[in-house]
Amino acid sequence: MITNRKEEMVRYRRTIHQNPELxxxxxxxxxxxxxxxxxxxxxxxxxxxxxxxxxxxxxxxxGKTILIRADMDAxxxxxxxxxxxxSHNPGKMHACGHDGHTSILMxxxxxxxxxxxxxxxxxxxxxxxxxxxxxxxxxxxxxEAGILEKYNVDACFALHVWNHIDIGKLGVVNGTxxxxxxxxxxxxxxxxxxxxxxxHTIDPILVGSHIVTALQSIVxxxxxxxxxxxxxxxxxxxxxxxxxIPETAELRGTVRTYSxxxxxxxxxxxxxxxxxxxxxxxxxxxxxxxxxDKPTINDPKMADLVRKAGxxxxxxxxxxxxxxxxxxxxxxxxxxxxxxxxxxxxxxRNEKKGFIYPHHSSHFDFDEDAMPIGLAVLKxxxxxxxxxxx
Numbered sequence: 001m002i003t004n005r006k007e008e009m010v011r012y013r014r015t016i017h018q019n020p021e022l023x024x025x026x027x028x029x030x031x032x033x034x035x036x037x038x039x040x041x042x043x044x045x046x047x048x049x050x051x052x053x054x055x056x057x058x059x060x061x062x063g064k065t066i067l068i069r070a071d072m073d074a075x076x077x078x079x080x081x082x083x084x085x086x087s088h089n090p091g092k093m094h095a096c097g098h099d100g101h102t103s104i105l106m107x108x109x110x111x112x113x114x115x116x117x118x119x120x121x122x123x124x125x126x127x128x129x130x131x132x133x134x135x136x137x138x139x140x141x142x143x144e145a146g147i148l149e150k151y152n153v154d155a156c157f158a159l160h161v162w163n164h165i166d167i168g169k170l171g172v173v174n175g176t177x178x179x180x181x182x183x184x185x186x187x188x189x190x191x192x193x194x195x196x197x198x199x200h201t202i203d204p205i206l207v208g209s210h211i212v213t214a215l216q217s218i219v220x221x222x223x224x225x226x227x228x229x230x231x232x233x234x235x236x237x238x239x240x241x242x243x244x245i246p247e248t249a250e251l252r253g254t255v256r257t258y259s260x261x262x263x264x265x266x267x268x269x270x271x272x273x274x275x276x277x278x279x280x281x282x283x284x285x286x287x288x289x290x291x292x293d294k295p296t297i298n299d300p301k302m303a304d305l306v307r308k309a310g311x312x313x314x315x316x317x318x319x320x321x322x323x324x325x326x327x328x329x330x331x332x333x334x335x336x337x338x339x340x341x342x343x344x345x346x347x348x349r350n351e352k353k354g355f356i357y358p359h360h361s362s363h364f365d366f367d368e369d370a371m372p373i374g375l376a377v378l379k380x381x382x383x384x385x386x387x388x389x390x
Contacts, residue, residue: 002313002372005107009371012036012103014085020074020092020099023136026051029072029102033129036106040113049141053129056151057112059386063123064154066385067147067339068378069332070105071098071133071158080362095364097161097348098133104159104374105129111379119379123386126151132331135181135292139334148338155302156335157381161370162345163358164323170310170377171324171345174303178296178343179228179256180263181329186211186274187286188238192247204249205238207283211251211274212236218269223262230256230327231270256327258295293329299340306342309380314373320347346374 012032019028030051037044037055044055051072079086079093087093105127112119112127119125128147132138147153165171188211190204212233223229231253238249255270257263267289278285310318324345332343348366349355357363 002376004372005110005375006368006372008110009103009107009375010368012106013099013368013371016099016102017085017094018088020087020089020094022076022092023073023132023134023138024050026072026131030129030131033102033106037109040109042109042113048145048147049131049138051131052138052142054147054151055109055127057116057120057125057127059116059120059122059124061122063386065124065126065152066382067126067128067151067153067156067335068105068108068382069128069130069139069156069158069335070101071130071138072102073098073132073134073136073138075134075360077360077362081365083365093362095361096134096359097366100161100348100366100368100371101159102129104371104378107371107375108378111375119382121383121387124151125382126153137292137331139331143334143338153339155385156332156339156341157302157306157378158332158335158343159346159374159378160330160343161348161366161374163349163355163364163366165320165345165347165349167347167350167367167369168314168318168373169320169347170306170314170318171320171347172303172306172310172342173321173324174298174300176258176295176297177325178330178333179230179258179327180291180295180333181293182255182267183290183292184253184255184270185288186251188249188251188278189284189286190245190247190249193245195243195245198245201245202282203245204247204283205245207278207281208236208238208249208251210277210281214273214277215270218266218273222269227262228258228327229262256329260295260297263295293331294333294337296330296333296343297336298342299336302340302342305384306344306377306381309377309384313376313380346370346377
C-alpha cells in the first residue's frame with residue numbers, strides 16, 4: 001500500500017473534519033491551507049470567490065499549465081459517527097469527502113515544494129482550493145474571478161474519494177460522468193373557493209397533479225431513450241384546510257441530464273408543457289428554473305492520461321467503470337466546460353474496516369488509505385501531462 005505522507009494527510013483531514021464549514025463559510029479551512037502554504041514559503045492568492053485559494057508552482061521551464069482542484073466545503077448534516085475526530089459543529093459535517101480532497105492537495109503542495117523538478121518536468125502546476133461545491137457554484141465563481149486566464153491554464157483535473165468503489169480502484173470514464181443539477185419551481189395560480197363547490201374554482205392541486213404526471217412524458221417521449229435523464233418533483237405544497245380549494249400550489253423539483261444538447265433544451269420543454277397544461281384548466285403558472293451544476297464531461301484524451309497514471313501507480317487491474325457514472329452532480333463540470341480535463345474517483349470503500357456508508361450519509365466516513373493513493377496518482381498525472389510534447 002502506498003503510504004507517502006499518509007500521517008500528514010490524516011492529521012490535516014481530521015482537523016478539517018472536526019471543524020466543518022458550509023459553502024462560503026470555509027474561513028478556518030482556508031486559514032489552515034494558507035498557514036500550510038506559508039510554512040512552505042510559497043506565495044499564494046487568497047479570498048478568491050470569498051474563501052478560495054490558488055497557489056502556483058513553476059518549473060521555470062516553458063510548458064503548459066495544469067490545474068488541480070480540491071473542494072473545501074461541508075454539508076448541513078448532523079454527524080452520527082462516534083469516532084474521535086467527529087464534527088465539533090452540530091448540524092455540519094464533512095459527509096462527502098471534501099476534507100480528504102483538501103488534505104490531498106495540501107500534501108501535494110508539500111511534495112511539489114520538496115521535489116518540484118522530479119514531479120514537474122516543465123511548465124506549471126496551479127493548486128486550486130475551491131469553496132462551495134455543494135450547491136454554491138464555487139467553481140463558476142472562481143472561473144469568473146479569472147484564474148484560468150490569469151494563470152494560462154491548459155488542462156484541469158480533480159479527484160473524489162468514492163465509497164461506491166473499493167479501495168485500490170480508480171473510476172475513470174470517457175465523456176459524461178455525472179449529470180447536470182437543475183432546480184425548478186412551478187407556482188400554479190388558480191381560483192380558491194369552497195371544497196364543496198369546485199365549479200366556482202380553478203383547482204391548482206388538480207392542475208399541479210396533471211403537471212407532475214405530464215413532466216415524465218418529456219423523458220419518455222421527447223428525450224432520446226439512450227440519453228440518461230431524470231425529472232423528479234420532490235416537493236408539492238398547497239392549502240391548509242380540508243374543505244378549501246387553495247389559490248396556489250407549489251411544485252419544486254430537480255432535472256438531471258447528461259448530454260449538452262438535452263441540457264440546453266430541457267428548461268423550455270418543461271416550461272412549455274407546464275404552461276400548456278395550466279392554460280387548459282384556465283390556470284396560470286410562475287416558472288423559475290435554476291442552473292446549479294453542468295454535466296461533468298471528461299475529455300477522452302485526458303481520461304486516457306488518468307488511466308495511464310493510475311495503472312503506472314496501482315497496476316493494470318486498478319481501473320473500473322462500475323459504480324462510476326452517476327446522476328449526481330459536481331461543479332467541477334464548470335472547469336471542464338472551459339478546459340479539457342478529467343474528473344475521476346478514487347476508491348475509498350472498505351467493508352472490512354466498516355467504510356460502507358454512502359456520501360451525504362450522517363454515518364459517512366472513508367478509508368484514509370485512499371488519500372496517499374490519490375496523491376500518488378495526481379503526481380503521476382502532472383508528470384505525464386507536462387512531459388507530453390502536445
